[in-house]
Amino acid sequence: MNSRQRSILIVAILASFVPFLDGSIVNVALPAIVDELGGGVVTSQWVLDGYLLTLASLILLAGSISDSFGRVRVLAAGLVIFGIASVACAIAPSAGLLIAARVVQGIGGALLVPSSLAIITSNFDGALRSRAIGLWTGWTGVAFIAGPVFGGALVDLVGWRWIFGANVVPILVTILLLRRVSDPAGSHSGVRIDILGAVLGSVGLAGPVFALIESERLGWLSPAVLVPLVVGLASFVAYLLWERRAPHPMLPLSLFSVRNFAVGNLATAFIYAALSLAPLVVTLYLQQVVGAPAILAGLASLPGALIPLFLSGTFGSLAGRYGPRWFMAIGPAVAAVGVTSMFLVGSDFSFWWQLLPGLVVFGLGITITVAPLTSAVLSAVDSSRSGIASAVNNAVSRVAGLIAIAFLGSILAGPLDLDGFRRVLVVAATLLVLGAVTSAIGISNRAAKIDPAAESAADGARPSDGTAPSQA
Numbered sequence: 001m002n003s004r005q006r007s008i009l010i011v012a013i014l015a016s017f018v019p020f021l022d023g024s025i026v027n028v029a030l031p032a033i034v035d036e037l038g039g040g041v042v043t044s045q046w047v048l049d050g051y052l053l054t055l056a057s058l059i060l061l062a063g064s065i066s067d068s069f070g071r072v073r074v075l076a077a078g079l080v081i082f083g084i085a086s087v088a089c090a091i092a093p094s095a096g097l098l099i100a101a102r103v104v105q106g107i108g109g110a111l112l113v114p115s116s117l118a119i120i121t122s123n124f125d126g127a128l129r130s131r132a133i134g135l136w137t138g139w140t141g142v143a144f145i146a147g148p149v150f151g152g153a154l155v156d157l158v159g160w161r162w163i164f165g166a167n168v169v170p171i172l173v174t175i176l177l178l179r180r181v182s183d184p185a186g187s188h189s190g191v192r193i194d195i196l197g198a199v200l201g202s203v204g205l206a207g208p209v210f211a212l213i214e215s216e217r218l219g220w221l222s223p224a225v226l227v228p229l230v231v232g233l234a235s236f237v238a239y240l241l242w243e244r245r246a247p248h249p250m251l252p253l254s255l256f257s258v259r260n261f262a263v264g265n266l267a268t269a270f271i272y273a274a275l276s277l278a279p280l281v282v283t284l285y286l287q288q289v290v291g292a293p294a295i296l297a298g299l300a301s302l303p304g305a306l307i308p309l310f311l312s313g314t315f316g317s318l319a320g321r322y323g324p325r326w327f328m329a330i331g332p333a334v335a336a337v338g339v340t341s342m343f344l345v346g347s348d349f350s351f352w353w354q355l356l357p358g359l360v361v362f363g364l365g366i367t368i369t370v371a372p373l374t375s376a377v378l379s380a381v382d383s384s385r386s387g388i389a390s391a392v393n394n395a396v397s398r399v400a401g402l403i404a405i406a407f408l409g410s411i412l413a414g415p416l417d418l419d420g421f422r423r424v425l426v427v428a429a430t431l432l433v434l435g436a437v438t439s440a441i442g443i444s445n446r447a448a449k450i451d452p453a454a455e456s457a458a459d460g461a462r463p464s465d466g467t468a469p470s471q472a
Contacts, residue, residue, distance in 0.1 A: 008123050009132050011181050013139045014174040015075050016116040018082065018167050019109035020140045023051065024147030027283065028294040029160040036160070037095040049213045049402075050099045054106030055113075056398040057206035061198045063114040063391020064250040068193055071119040072181055078111030079178070083171040089164035114391035119181070121378050121390070127320035133378070134316015134371035139309065148283055148298030156295050194250035200239035201250060205395070207232015209402055216409050251388060255381060261389065263442030264328075264377035268393055269400040270435035271332055271369060274428040276401030277408065278339050278362065281416075281424040282355070288416050290349050300351070300359060307363040312371050319372035323445025327372035329436050335365025336432035339425050347418065365432070376443060404431075 030044045037043060066074045085104040092098035117136060124132045154162045211220075211229035218225050243249045256262045279301060286297040319327050338361030344354040374393065381389045411427055412420035 005123060005128075005132070007177065007180050008119060009135060011075070011174060011177050012116040012120050013136055014170055014177070015079065015112050016136065016140050017143045018170055018174075019055075019105075019112050020143035021147050021150070022086075022105065022109070022164075022167065023055075024143070025151035025154075025163050026051075026147075027280075028148050028151040028298055029155045029163050031294075032155050032160040033095075033098070037092075037098060039095040043095045043099070046099045047095075047102055050102040051106040051109070052398065052402055053206060053209055053213070054103050055109045056209055056395060056402060057202045058107060058110040059114060059391045059395045059398065060201050060205075060251060060388070061193075061391075062110040063118070063388040063394075064193060064198070065111070066115040066118050066391070067388050071115045071122065072178060074111050074115045075119065076175065076178055078108045078115065079171050079175050080108075082108030082112060083168055086164045086167035086171070090161045113394050114388075117374070117378070117390040117394075127317060129379070130320025130371070130375045131313050131317040133375045134313040134319075137308070137312050137316070137370045137374055139312075148301050149295070150298075152293075152295035152298040156293075194243075194246050194248055197239060197243055197246055197250040200235045200242060204232055204236030204239045205399065207235060209399065212403060251392065255389065255392070258380045259442065259444055260324075260376045260380035263438060264373060264380065265393060265396045266442070267328060267332075267373060267435045267438045268377070268396045270431045270438060271335075271366075271373070272397035273400040273404035274332075274335070274339070274431035274435070275366060276404045277411075277424055277431075278428040280405065280408070281421060281428075282342070282359070284416055285345075285421050286351075289418070289421070300355070303356065303359045303363050307360070308367040308370070311364075311367045315368050316371035316375060319375055324372035324376035325439065325443040325445050327368055328376065328439035328443055331365050331367070331369030331372070332432040332436035332439070333365070334368060335362050336429045336436070338362030338365055339429040339432065342425055343422055345418070345421065369435075373439075 026048060030047065033047060034043050062074070062078075082105055085101050085108055088101035089098055089105065092101055117133070120132050120136055121129060151163050154160070154166065207228040207230075209232075211225045211232065214222075214228075215225050220226070240253070243251050243253055256265075282300060283297050286292040286300055287294060315327060315331075338358045341358035341361060342355060344358070346354065377393045378389050408424070411424050413423070414420060
């Protein structure tokens with residue numbers, strides 16, 4: 001790895017670290033936010049979901065913009081938007097303004113995540129690409145899992161507003177480093193943005209996600225839930241139909257004819273749904289049932305943060321050398337063993353013997369999985385389409401997490417207690433096993449790629465029914 005590639009990797013990690021950290025750090029600050037700004041459960045819900053809603057619904061559009069206008073330019077825009085929104089969150093005088101600023105943060109996050117990963121895939125090749133992706137996933141995994149630790153410390157020591165204000169320093173550093181980075185010649189397509197596809201796709205994601213969020217509070221028969229759900233589903237169907245015939249589709253459906261891309265995203269849905277459920281229910285159980293303070297509950301995430309930090313690059317390199325299939329199959333199975341071992345938790349609670357071993361094994365399994373999975377999905381397509389490929393994979397992971405968390409209340413079937421805790425563990429372990437089986441059966445170590453020139457030729461010869469060409 002030369003000095004230029006090291007600079008690119010540092011920029012990519014920093015640019016994605018902040019939104020991943022922000023996505024998890026807020027959880028432990030919610031009680032303090034509600035105490036100061038009021039609004040109860042509604043404020044708590046929308047401080048979290050306002051961010052996730054725009055992030056999930058716009059991430060496909062952001063990937064398309066990244067491929068069309070260049071990763072460096074889009075990264076810079078995302079950093080500026082996220083930084084300004086973070087300052088607005090830190091000084092927000094009311095719950096409504098805080099939620100509005102969180103919505104804008106989601107827009108910035110949507111621009112950052114796919115572009116940061118795409119800038120790696122367009123500047124690294126072969127095993128070195130796999131290692132770089134491994135390091136990227138390791139550090140973003142640290143941000144996602146360690147957020148509660150950092151957030152708990154800030155809330156207890158200096159106040160909740162600093163969880164947003166602290167974003168400013170790494171954003172400024174990343175902007176300065178970004179000045180040294182440029183896109184490789186010919187790395188972006190420059191095609192026009194598919195405006196209709198962007199609108200239909202965004203509404204198609206936002207409507208159902210909004211309905212899932214609000215259904216528990218308002219009920220499925222409420223017009224405020226039914227209308228967004230119906231409009232969203234109709235928009236998503238229209239989006240798929242349009243993308244089959246659009247002259248410059250935002251999401252070329254031929255991507256899903258590539259085996260590793262399609263199977264990898266299905267495995268992503270299972271694995272990230274479990275990754276959203278298991279750490280969340282552990283944190284909640286420690287606080288609400290065991291009675292641990294927020295900062296101590298957050299410390300439980302350290303095993304899952306430290307393991308990927310040290311080993312993700314290694315497993316990324318191994319997957320680049322031997323192929324991703326068995327890493328993607330064994331990793332979720334190991335994580336499922338870790339989740340299942342948490343059944344040792346009982347009424348006489350012992351963190352060291354009942355919970356810590358399972359958290360360590362779970363963290364190891366996720367570390368084995370994530371870098372090979374990401375590499376398998378992105379390496380399946382040409383680097384000129386890596387922005388949209390990354391956006392699709394990130395959208396799948398975010399939506400899977402949103403859906404899993406939306407059903408958390410139904411899984412618990414009442415207040416969180418030991419029985420409910422174990423039911424969530426069963427669901428998380430089952431999802432991980434499904435991810436392992438899907439990868440073992442479906443992932444190939446010799447993936448075909450879509451070449452843009454061949455795709456254009458195929459599009460020109462494509463039958464009028466829009467059927468995608470088959471891949472070898």
